[in-house]
Amino acid sequence: KQEVTQIPAALSVPEGENLVLNCSFTDSAIYNLQWFRQDPGKGLTSLLLIQSSQREQTSGRLNASLDKSSGRSTLYIAASQPGDSATYLCAAPSGAAGNKLTFGGGTRVLVKP
Amino acid sequence: NAGVTQTPKFQVLKTGQSMTLQCAQDMNHNSMYWYRQDPGMGLRLIYYSASEGTTDKGEVPNGYNVSRLNKREFSLRLESAAPSQTSVYFCASNNVRNTEAFFGQGTRLTVV
Numbered sequence: 001k002q003e004v005t006q007i008p009a010a011l012s013v014p015e016g017e018n019l020v021l022n023c024s025f026t027d028s029a030i031y032n033l034q035w036f037r038q039d040p041g042k043g044l045t046s047l048l049l050i051q052s053s054q055r056e057q058t059s060g061r062l063n064a065s066l067d068k069s070s071g072r073s074t075l076y077i078a079a080s081q082p083g084d085s086a087t088y089l090c091a092a093p094s095g096a097a098g099n100k101l102t103f104g105g106g107t108r109v110l111v112k113p
Numbered sequence: 114n115a116g117v118t119q120t121p122k123f124q125v126l127k128t129g130q131s132m133t134l135q136c137a138q139d140m141n142h143n144s145m146y147w148y149r150q151d152p153g154m155g156l157r158l159i160y161y162s163a164s165e166g167t168t169d170k171g172e173v174p175n176g177y178n179v180s181r182l183n184k185r186e187f188s189l190r191l192e193s194a195a196p197s198q199t200s201v202y203f204c205a206s207n208n209v210r211n212t213e214a215f216f217g218q219g220t221r222l223t224v225v
Binding site: 043044049 | 144146148163214215219
């Protein structure tokens with residue numbers, strides 16, 4: 001059974017500092033891993049999808065890495081801004097056909113001006 | 114650019130009432146999902162449909178039924194609502210293994 005863990009549950013940083021968000025998963029036989037952002041009272045917005053054949057995926061100030069052998073993914077957000085304040089969730093496929101998404105509990109980020 | 118559309122956005126039910134949450138996607142995705150999100154519990158999968166005509170139970174299926182009406186639409190039904198079903202419900206879709214999952218804006222359901 002896939003289990004996904006995100007530590008820490010909450011993080012507070014001053015504006016301009018780089019953010020490092022961690023995600024670990026137990027079943028390394030994954031096709032991909034996805035990072036999402038959720039603002040309070042809103043739905044989930046997809047940030048990055050990393051396929052199992054990739055080690056990194058970049059979008060603007062966001063960079064996500066994937067290490068299947070160690071069961072870890074890391075989301076880096078460069079030069080954080082107050083607008084980056086949100087909850088960040090990672091999700092890994094689970095089930096025999098990999099057709100279910102199991103989510104971590106999320107990391108709530110506050111970027112202080 | 115609709116993506117995944119859920120209706121309604123908010124609903125209050127009395128214990129024992131029934132209702133159906135509707136979800137539609139316009140991205141030609143094969144797979145669709147229903148999740149609930151509760152404080153401290155994260156996102157939990159209720160039911161999913163890997164393709165048109167198939168549905169499977171997730172982690173927390175009790176008290177719910179689903180229908181994959183066609184490739185676009187996937188509905189979630191509460192036959193007899195209970196206070197424990199007070200939650201925010203999200204619908205999502207993707208093409209398994211290949212594409213990102215996209216989520217609707219959620220339905221905030223309160224059962225009193």
